[in-house]
Amino acid sequence: MTESGKPILYSYFRSSCSWRVRIALALKGIDFEMVPVNLIKDGGQQFSKAFQALNPMKQVPTLKIDGITIHQSLAIIEYLEETRPTPRLLPRDPKKRASVRMISDLIASGIQPLQNLSILKKVGEETQLTWAQNAITSGFNALEQILQSTAGKYCVGDEVTMADLCLVPQVANAERFKVDFTPYPTISCINKRLLALEAFQVSHPCRQPDTPTELRA
Amino acid sequence: MTESGKPILYSYFRSSCSWRVRIALALKGIDFEMVPVNLIKDGGQQFSKAFQALNPMKQVPTLKIDGITIHQSLAIIEYLEETRPTPRLLPRDPKKRASVRMISDLIASGIQPLQNLSILKKVGEETQLTWAQNAITSGFNALEQILQSTAGKYCVGDEVTMADLCLVPQVANAERFKVDFTPYPTISCINKRLLALEAFQVSHPCRQPDTPTELRA
Structure with missing residues (x-):
């Protein structure tokens, strides 16, 4: 502090x-x-x-x-x-909390670590785009299916939860790696709704003190 | 059910x-x-x-x-x-709970996904041993240092927590990938204490209904 x-x-x-x-x-x-x-x-x-x-x-x-x-x-x-x-970022109901943590962990353990900077460096420049796309699409294929039974306005029901905090940054990575979003209508729709919220805007990578000028929005 | x-x-x-x-x-x-x-x-x-x-x-x-x-x-x-x-598998004190989750996530997001079966298949047979060893040692280097300020008998204090449930299986993977444990005296010592507990023994990979005969103990 x-x-x-x-x-x-x-x-x-x-x-x-x-x-x-x-x-x-x-x-x-x-x-x-x-x-x-x-x-x-x-x-x-x-x-x-x-x-x-x-x-x-x-x-x-x-x-x-x-x-x-x-x-x-x-x-x-x-x-x-x-x-x-x-x-609250976790619902009161333990079963819904389980859904929130399951989606959060799917992204935080099942997708992000496999496409982060240090791994892509090891994979080598030639194959890193395909590698990252595969990691993201295999996770998103599962996520799209899971969201169909958990989502309301957002990932789990109609309140913003920890799962949404994981979703939006992962979608931004997917866009950076040129992932085709056609198979992911639910993910796309929730992502769009979340990006309209102020907390997701002020925290956005394009608006940080260390964002390079050419990437600012 | x-x-x-x-x-x-x-x-x-x-x-x-x-x-x-x-x-x-x-x-x-x-x-x-x-x-x-x-x-x-x-x-x-x-x-x-x-x-x-x-x-x-x-x-x-x-x-x-x-x-x-x-x-x-x-x-x-x-x-x-x-x-x-x-x-309890999480302490009452929020600061200690944070330590437990930090160690759990370090293993669950920072080590395990980088050395699991599906990734090693992609990496290819020739380099997979070195790849797995690097993933584990870079995580264990950090973990050994973190444990020095959180550990008592176990990963966080003197009670078994979720962090310990992540540690023991990760150590077993490390052994399978022939990681040198000399730099990890704290990890080794905690792992040994945990393996002496019945819950860690009955759940052990060498004692499961699907354990192949030649790996049973």
Whole structure:
């Protein structure tokens, strides 16, 4: 936390996991300070000694809050939910909470890790686009089917939940990797509804303090 | 659920994510029926139409319980925790809960997906051992450091938590991929303590109904 007691979010404008947390902070109206960590510049600022001391996984997002440092976006969101419960990002009903966490984990464990920057580097430049598209479409094929039984206005029912915080950034990655959205009408429709909400707009990668000028909107 | 109302776990003996859930069920003393899904045989039974209808991600574990079907091991464990809270797998203190979820997610999103069967198939036979070792050691390097500030007898303090349910199966994978444990004294020590507990033994891959005879212990 800063001297003023504000939480500090270590973030990168384009990191989809950082975006999840930025949406949560915006929805819950939590005032915070942002420290940009450029994952590309200087060979990756996440590899600096200072940052590694903060997060040995060398990843964003990382949140300093209430005297502790939390890594992993979903762990951060669950902590915010437990300590700042309004508005809720998890429904009251345990069965609906299970749907929210299932969709969140499907994206956070089943899609995002397989198409993130460090993996694509290892895969090599020639095959990385196909690799990323395969990872995303095989996850989205399942997600589209699951949403047909869980969705209302949003991923689970008619309230914004943690699942929606995972969906929108993953859709943005899919667009970046030129995924064809024809097979995903439910995903597309929910994504569009969510992007109309202020919390998803102020947290958007095109509006961050570290967004390069040419990508600003 | 079965006609008798027992939950049904779709599981594969060697799947580390299935093992996480088997430990939770054992610790909480939940009686269940197991349906083995062989991820190798017949080109992978998870790809059958019947199984895809149950879990469009084509993955184990999948749990049918209380009239719903849940995929994703951590979503399953959180649901069990909310509906069958004794014994606790998450501490009462939100800050400690954050540590538990951070470690769980580090393994479930940061390590396991990068070394699972379907990815290693894509990586190709020649490089898959090195690929898996790199994924595990880069995660374990961080985890060893994190545990130094969170661990007591187990990953977070002196009670078994969800983090421990993720640790032991990941260590077993690491051993299978011949990872050198010299740099990980804390991980090794916690793993050894956990393996001495009955719930970790009855759920062990070498003691499942679908464990091949030559791997039984």
